[in-house]
Amino acid sequence: DAGVTQSPTHLIKTRGQQVTLRCSPKSGHDTVSWYQQALGQGPQFIFQYYEEEERQRGNFPDRFSGHQFPNYSSELNVNALWLGDSALYLCASSFTGTRHYEQYFGPGTRLTVT
Amino acid sequence: AQTVTQSQPEMSVQEAETVTLSCTYDTSESDYYLFWYKQPPSRQMILVIRQEAYKQQNATENRFSVNFQKAAKSFSLKISDSQLGDAAMYFCAYKSGANSKLTFGKGITLSVRP
Numbered sequence: 001d002a003g004v005t006q007s008p009t010h011l012i013k014t015r016g017q018q019v020t021l022r023c024s025p026k027s028g029h030d031t032v033s034w035y036q037q038a039l040g041q042g043p044q045f046i047f048q049y050y051e052e053e054e055r056q057r058g059n060f061p062d063r064f065s066g067h068q069f070p071n072y073s074s075e076l077n078v079n080a081l082w083l084g085d086s087a088l089y090l091c092a093s094s095f096t097g098t099r100h101y102e103q104y105f106g107p108g109t110r111l112t113v114t
Numbered sequence: 115a116q117t118v119t120q121s122q123p124e125m126s127v128q129e130a131e132t133v134t135l136s137c138t139y140d141t142s143e144s145d146y147y148l149f150w151y152k153q154p155p156s157r158q159m160i161l162v163i164r165q166e167a168y169k170q171q172n173a174t175e176n177r178f179s180v181n182f183q184k185a186a187k188s189f190s191l192k193i194s195d196s197q198l199g200d201a202a203m204y205f206c207a208y209k210s211g212a213n214s215k216l217t218f219g220k221g222i223t224l225s226v227r228p
Binding site: 031033035040041043044045048056092094096102103104105106107108 | 159220
């Protein structure tokens with residue numbers, strides 16, 4: 001049973017560029033959440049997708065957008081990259097059908113903006 | 115808004131000894147879940163233990179147990195018989211019953227001395 005997978009593992013971009021990160025949820029999961037983790041900090045919630053729609057959003061600007069596909073996989077897009085966007089981006093999947101909504105995390109994508 | 119506070123940035127424990135990691139949270143909700151996640155240098159966030167607020171009994175998973183004090187809004191993690199593989203960053207996280215996002219504390223770095 002494959003867990004949550006993310007690609008790419010590492011990415012280096014220049015200020016002003018755009019980036020797309022990808023996530024495949026754990027088998028049987030239908031909900032994907034994205035988090036940003038700055039170095040030495042706890043993850044911060046970006047947004048969550050369910051049934052191909054953004055269900056909830058954290059305090060992130062519109063430069064951060066996402067998408068969920070019919071197979072439940074998801075993309076995170078960041079436009080006009082800032083140096084401050086350098087972080088570990090974590091994807092977590094869960095199944096909206098149980099009381100617990102337990103989230104399982106992928107290994108993350110390390111984004112460096114220069 | 116819910117907040118999670120981990121006031122100890124670092125802790126150290128001797129191998130085979132017991133260590134307790136502290137966490138407090140603030141919420142006005144009555145139905146919620148609390149989690150401890152472990153993040154080793156490999157970056158993968160791993161769920162250690164979960165506590166439902168409606169359960170009075172403290173959760174236990176092998177060497178890991180929690181002390182959940184609902185009135186005090188305290189949720190500490192006890193690791194017994196510490197092993198070298200326990201060395202990692204540990205995050206306390208909160209999730210309300212009607213809200214699937216996780217709110218994390220800043221984390222605590224645990225080192226294990228051989």
